Amino acid sequence: MAIVLSGGQIVTALETYEADVRIEDEKIVALGKNIRQAQDKVLDVDGCFLFPGGIDPHTHFDLPSAGTVTADDFASGTKAALLGGTTTIIDFATQFKGESLHQGLANWHAKAQGKSYADYGFHMAITDWNDAVAQEMQKLVQEEGVSSFKFYMAYKGSLQVDDGVLLQAFRESKRSGALLCLHCENGDIIAELVKEAHDEGKLETSFHPHTRPILAEREATSRAIALAELAQAPVYIVHLTSGEALQVVTQAKRRGLNVYAETCPQYLLLDESVYDLPEFEGAKYVISPPLRAKENQDALWQGIKDHWIETVATDHCSFNFQGQKELGREDFSKIPNGMPGVETRLALLYTYGVVPGKISLQEFVNLTSTHAAQLFGLYPRKGVIAVGSDADIVVWDPGIRAVISAQTQAQQVDYSPYEGFTQIGQARHVFLRGQHVVSEGQMNSEYPQGKYLYRDAFST
Known part of the structure; x- marks a missing residue:
């Protein structure tokens, strides 16, 4: 079953545009309108930006x-x-x-x-x-x-x-x-x-x-x-x-x-x-x-x-x-x-x-x-929302307001250098190779799913 992110604005290093994203088998398989298929799960991300992870x-x-x-x-x-x-x-x-x-x-x-x-x-x-x-x-x-x-x-x-x-x-x-x-x-x-x-x-x-x-x-x-x-x-x-x-x-x-x-x-x-x-x-x-x-x-x-x-x-x-x-x-x-x-x-x-x-x-x-x-030899597998790339996607909600504090951070350290700083926007949902690892700002992954990345040689 694929996942469709519907209603968001895709942001790349070159442009911003409205389109849905269809995710299947860890990859982005389609971008555009009317890409939903039968049995797909749809996540409404209206009003949010879609950033590459x-x-x-x-x-x-x-x-x-x-x-x-x-x-x-x-x-x-x-x-x-x-x-x-x-x-x-x-x-x-x-x-x-x-x-x-x-x-x-x-x-x-x-x-x-x-x-x-x-x-x-x-x-x-x-x-x-x-x-x-x-x-x-x-x-x-x-x-x-x-x-x-x-x-x-x-x-x-x-x-x-x-x-x-x-x-x-x-x-x-x-x-x-x-x-x-x-x-x-x-x-x-x-x-x-x-x-x-x-x-x-x-x-x-x-x-x-x-x-x-x-x-x-x-x-x-x-x-x-x-x-x-x-x-x-x-x-x-x-x-x-x-x-x-x-x-x-x-x-x-x-x-x-x-x-x-x-x-x-x-x-x-x-x-x-x-x-x-x-x-x-x-x-x-x-x-x-x-x-x-x-x-x-x-x-x-x-x-x-x-x-x-x-x-x-x-x-x-x-x-x-x-x-x-x-x-x-x-x-x-x-x-x-x-x-x-x-x-x-x-x-x-x-x-x-x-x-x-x-x-x-x-x-x-x-x-x-x-x-x-x-x-660092990861493009275009990483770093872009494009067909064929890993489905690493951040659903960024610009309407959320918060204050940075050590009391609410996940980092395992007893202070924040940005204590009291205002934060505008938040990663509402995060997908790692198509896995919904963060949902509504909370961890949605019970066990580590990270993979080691073999990177390509450097080229200008």
Whole structure:
């Protein structure tokens, strides 16, 4: 028996139009009017938008970090994702020191398999580079469906790699058909600034942003693009935070380089003033790169409007305030870095982007779904409402009003960085490969139905 969504407005990255959607055997099989057949189940979605399921290309579930583990695993994190309208996540599997890439990938498969309520793929974060690892990259692309790799230019002494490694990796990524994703902060500068803060007894949370200045992001972004240009390879800059770093990206794009940029809701809506909150409350917002001065928000919104920024992801990396963030009460550098966001991404971007006219509905879909599918080897299976695509559909009711609160969220964390924010619109129904997983804003799926996604090699 097929399902027909009747009366809604379909929104793609290119257009908005009225049409019904017929779903059968996990796929979209027809679009238009008068497509209902005998025995079909009809769901009236009059007055709602139909978005392709959201794709969040930057999450960290069940990640060991700073002596603890993120509060959200693949079960709680992907439930929250579905409730917020995200049907696919791409998490960062991580190769730790001494591991092969295949070992690191196997560890993350074990974390996710049978637990994920959303469909999922993996980037592979590489922290221990050698010739054997270089040879593994092509195998992961061809055999495991992992077509993107992450390197950190920060976190000296643990995750950070040097420029020689990055150049080799860019060259290998080009040979392998992969896209490199880079965390762009100068880790050497940051390590020195943290040391200076310690020497001067400046250990309060308010000093966190001062040890990770915009200059460190701007310089690393410029250096990353230079290395990519030298290797004639594409590069994806994760969690861009500042107008200065965006200017570096813009200049490279104008020169015709294959540079892609991602930002996050926190950098569009929050600013560094929160680090001065009393009673250690600022620790909730300790992330890297940190929140910036408010004027950077306007630059990022303009970058989105001008299509210099391709995706809005979350960098969802949740730690509880009590018992986890508190590990750094006496020293800001020991606060686990990260915040939750996978549940609120679409709502925030719709409320503060679409409603005030900063972005169109089509741009909203491109930022939250389509472009991520195209960059990360999932299009047109994901990221579009079209015949033959997976039936990942969000029925978005623009008439619903709510207030974001930790008390009502599904994310398994004891605070929300957007506490008290008004929300306009909500994912009323969500379909994952035709399965009605969210109904009237509530989970409708009793067990995990997410599948691992083998992604295609990168192509421009």
